[in-house]
Amino acid sequence: MTETDSSPPFIRVTGLRKSFGTQKILQGVDLDICHGETLVLIGPSGEGKSVLLKHIIGLLHPDGGQVELDGVNLSEMSERQLLVARRRMGYLFQNAALFASLTVAENVAFPLREAGVRDPGVLAERVHEALDLVELSAHKDKMPINLSGGMRKRVGIARAIITRPECILYDEPTAGLDPVVTDVIDHMIQRMQKHFRVTSVVITHDMNSVFRIADRVVMLKNGVVSFNGTPEQLRGSPDPEIQNFIAGRSGITA
Ligand SMILES: Nc1ncnc2c1ncn2[C@@H]1O[C@H](COP(=O)(O)OP(=O)(O)OP(=O)(O)O)[C@@H](O)[C@H]1O
Ligand SMILES: [Mg+2]
Structure with a gap:
């Protein structure tokens, strides 16, 4: 382009x-x-x-x-x-860098909360949408320690895209x-x-x-x-x- x-x-x-x-x-x-x-x-x-x-x-x-x-x-x-x-911008760290004390869903929601989104319904819907894109919706309540390396990486991707960044x-x-x-x-x-x-x-x-x-x-x-x-x-x-x-x-x- x-x-x-x-x-x-x-x-x-x-x-x-x-x-x-x-x-x-x-x-x-x-x-x-x-x-x-x-x-x-x-x-x-x-x-x-x-x-x-x-x-x-x-x-x-x-x-x-x-x-x-x-x-x-x-x-x-x-x-x-x-x-x-x-x-x-959304950023996926090489090592995913998830917060160990937060669930998958809480990790993914983090950038949206930072951006000021507070409505639980909106947060849940957007988390679901982002996790769905990386085929992880079924694992939203797990802790990072209980995920495989590849799953952690996909949670990192969901977290990078949840704010619908331009880049x-x-x-x-x-x-x-x-x-x-x-x-x-x-x-x-x-x-x-x-x-x-x-x-x-x-x-x-x-x-x-x-x-x-x-x-x-x-x-x-x-x-x-x-x-x-x-x-x-x-x-x-x-x-x-x-x-x-x-x-x-x-x-x-x-
Ligand atoms: N904060 C830092 N302090 C000191 N050295 C660093 C720091 N960050 C990166 N480096 C060094 O810079 C070099 C380049 O690192 P970088 O992580 O960018 O490589 P890379 O091209 O991404 O490699 P890979 O394909 O293995 O991920 C390495 O030698 C690394 O040790
Ligand atoms: Mg590298």
């Missing part, structure tokens, strides 16, 4: 730099994310994909460069503006899920785009998912964007490193 020349991209990342101690992670990341597109972020483990997503939602602050949302630099926003900006950032939504549930989640991401024009940024290591859901693929390598194109362009890339990554080859010989 393309933007008209006059409107800024939904999210614009420019020259983003981040180090932890002496470890340089992001070393000048440039990336535009357009309204309504599904952008998939791939790259080797430890390259900074999760770190990049945390900058987009404003949980981490850049050492250099910036993240703009609709043309406004997150670093220049007031606390109040940042809160409003965050409400426009959803998914950090490995299908890692550890069986192929059928992976298919359910991939379809859900596609449905959200089709019916609600949701913008999605998805980190995944699952190449089947990449080719199923991506409008555009971005690869992060050595602290920068090393590939930015369509899934077809990725498949046809002459770069042997990209071909090895797609095929899951390490390049090591026995």
Whole structure:
């Protein structure tokens, strides 16, 4: 999907730099994310994909460069503006990060309560709707400790989508899920785009998912964007490193 020349991209990342101690992670990341597109972020483990997503939602602050949302630099926003900006986004943490003392339904309802929804009927209906999308309605009264890893991840997804955000950032939504549930989640991401024009940024290591859901693929390598194109362009890339990554080859010989 393309933007008209006059409107800024939904999210614009420019020259983003981040180090932890002496470890340089992001070393000048440039990336535009357009309204309504599904952008998939791939790259080797430890390259900074999760770190990049945390900058987009404003949980981490850049050492250099910036993240703009609709043309406004997150670093220049007031606390109040940042809160409003965050409400426009849903975020699935890589480890789901559920509240251990809350039930599934209470975890999912949390962002809606934060947004000021108090009516128990509305809360119950929206929780049901979100859990239904990830096929977990029957488990709403369980505690997180009594769920499988994959179920926890799906509760995290329900919690990310319950406020019906404009943009959803998914950090490995299908890692550890069986192929059928992976298919359910991939379809859900596609449905959200089709019916609600949701913008999605998805980190995944699952190449089947990449080719199923991506409008555009971005690869992060050595602290920068090393590939930015369509899934077809990725498949046809002459770069042997990209071909090895797609095929899951390490390049090591026995
Ligand atoms: N808060 C932090 N403090 C110190 N180091 C951090 C912090 N967050 C991330 N890192 C480091 O930054 C690097 C990139 O981490 P990140 O989680 O973004 O990798 P990733 O690309 O998401 O990998 P994976 O595919 O395994 O999830 C890692 O070396 C990690 O240890
Ligand atoms: Mg990660």
